[in-house]
Amino acid sequence: MRAVLQRVSRARVLVDGAASGEIGPGLVVLLAVGRDDTSETARTMAERAAHLRIFADDADKMNRSLLDSRGAALVVSQFTLYGDARGQRRPSFIEAAPPDLANALYQEFAVHLRSLGVPVETGVFRAHMQIELINDGPVTILLDSGKLF
8 A cells, every 4th residue: 555645734625526525734645555455454554644743743843643633634545656657658557456445445544544533534436536735844755555665
């Protein structure tokens, strides 16, 4: 599983011009599911996202987590994070999970975040979406369940 986490002051995702999810301060999580991912991967990645200390404390140091800051998460499926364009002009997505598995684990990731106490909004799986966000910092972090980065 791969995720791009962006600390935001606000964000929303639009499908056919209508908002399907909208948050104030928190994280936009662009999430890709790999073909070898499991329910355990979704749980572990949700915990990593919720506990990652990338929010400012009273001394303006990145010392608080999403949970500490009481922020929300906007979780959007983005299989293209598995795009491999090494030596090619067109990316290969062979490492991305098939849609049924990807949707199930995407939903499980959101459920796990909610179970930790994070308010969660989502995009629409397999829909063409537009994401509007104000990146706060900017702070953008990459997570990979295989710890490749």
